[in-house]
Amino acid sequence: MSYFGIGLHVLVAIYFAIHAVRTNQGMYWLFILFVFPLLGSVVYLFAIYLPSLRHSHGARVATQAISQFVDPxxxxxxxxxxxxxxxxxxxxxxxxxxxxxxxxxxxxxxxxxxxxxxxxxxxxxxxxxxxxxxxxxxxxxxxxxxxxxxxxxxxxxxxxxxxxxxxxxxxxxxxxxxxxxxxxxxxxxxxDVAPRCLFADWLATQPDSADHQRAGSLYAEIVQDAKHWPRHAREHNREWLERSQAALASGVGRS
CATH class of the missing domain: 1.25.40.10 (Tetratricopeptide repeat domain)
Structure with a gap:
């Protein structure tokens, strides 16, 4: 177990070292990360890595989700x-x-x-x-x-x-x-995909079989597209994906 722990510290330090080189951080970070892999990684995480993510879309979504969970x-x-x-x-x-x-x-x-x-x-x-x-x-x-x-x-x-x-x-x-x-x-x-799902919901309530077919197609598009969504898009559209999957499972759009 101790060997695994030591190896994990080194892997994390190597990851942060690569990040330091790619983002042109000071070379002293390499010394800190490899001489003090555990402590150096923790310091680098909070001093450099997390702030560098601040302006990414995924980080904003994650921050909002965490804030909502911690202090809704x-x-x-x-x-x-x-x-x-x-x-x-x-x-x-x-x-x-x-x-x-x-x-x-x-x-x-x-x-x-x-x-x-x-x-x-x-x-x-x-x-x-x-x-x-x-x-x-x-x-x-x-x-x-x-x-x-x-x-x-x-x-x-x-x-x-x-x-x-x-x-x-x-x-x-x-x-x-x-x-x-x-x-x-x-x-x-x-x-986002909300209009597609809500339109499909409405089409599924109409008497025309062609509307039911279109509803099934819209649901299927959402499920297919979801396979290529990044994580933040999947979280943002979770409700519509689950509704689409449930509708397809119930037989909407089948001839």
């Missing part, structure tokens, strides 16, 4: 403190977003409604937050009206992933004409 209420606590200290519209909107993320759409709605009564009533971010809150509370007619207002003051929002998908989901919840076209639009500006 931090963002909400900080947003509430900022609003209590300075109740500006920006702080109110930030608090509303934090409340939505924390699963409290009712209080979020109160803040977005209060902000919508002022000079920022047509602010696109405010209108999107208001619509998200209304949708989360099941007030789909109000969400539809708010999104229509958003698209009126900011037509570009129709080509943005989040509002486009929210609009499609709202029309689907209302069983309204235009749902199919709204989902197709959401697919064209998607930043």
């Amino acid at each position: 209420n931090r963002a909400l606590r900080e947003a509430r403190a900022d609003f209590d200290r300075a109740p500006t519209v920006q702080h109110r909107m930030r608090l509303g977003d934090a409340l939505l993320a924390a699963g409290n759409p009712r209080e979020a709605l109160e803040h977005f409604q209060a902000a919508a009564n002022g000079p920022f009533a047509t602010d696109p971010a405010l209108l999107l937050g208001l619509a998200r809150s209304q949708f989360a509370l099941g007030d789909y007619p109000s969400a539809d009206a708010t999104l229509s207002n958003l698209f009126s003051v900011n037509p570009q929002a129709r080509n943005q992933g989040e509002p486009a998908l929210l609009y499609a989901r709202t029309l689907a919840a209302l069983n309204a004409p235009g749902t199919r076209a709204a989902f197709e639009q959401a697919l064209t500006c998607a930043g």
Whole structure:
């Protein structure tokens, strides 16, 4: 066991030494890593290696996940403190977003409604937050009206992933004409696989067998694409992948 431990320390030190050479760190790190492989590796990890990952996408996702696990209420606590200290519209909107993320759409709605009564009533971010809150509370007619207002003051929002998908989901919840076209639009500006999965969910509820076939194809695309996702993409899209796998297992899309 002791031999394995010594070997592992040396392997870690070699890994960090390679990193030091490739990133042009001082040559003294090689001396530290090989003379004191265990202590040197620990110091290098915190002094050089982790900071070098700070700006990578994977590191940001991991940091956010760890922060959420260790202190899940931090963002909400900080947003509430900022609003209590300075109740500006920006702080109110930030608090509303934090409340939505924390699963409290009712209080979020109160803040977005209060902000919508002022000079920022047509602010696109405010209108999107208001619509998200209304949708989360099941007030789909109000969400539809708010999104229509958003698209009126900011037509570009129709080509943005989040509002486009929210609009499609709202029309689907209302069983309204235009749902199919709204989902197709959401697919064209998607930043992840959520629109594909949600569109497939809607197609699977339609009476036409062709829609069931398309739903199965969309689910299958997600499962196939997932084989090539990096780890952070797999974590980000875990819910949609699992839903797609479950739908395929249930027979959706089979002739």
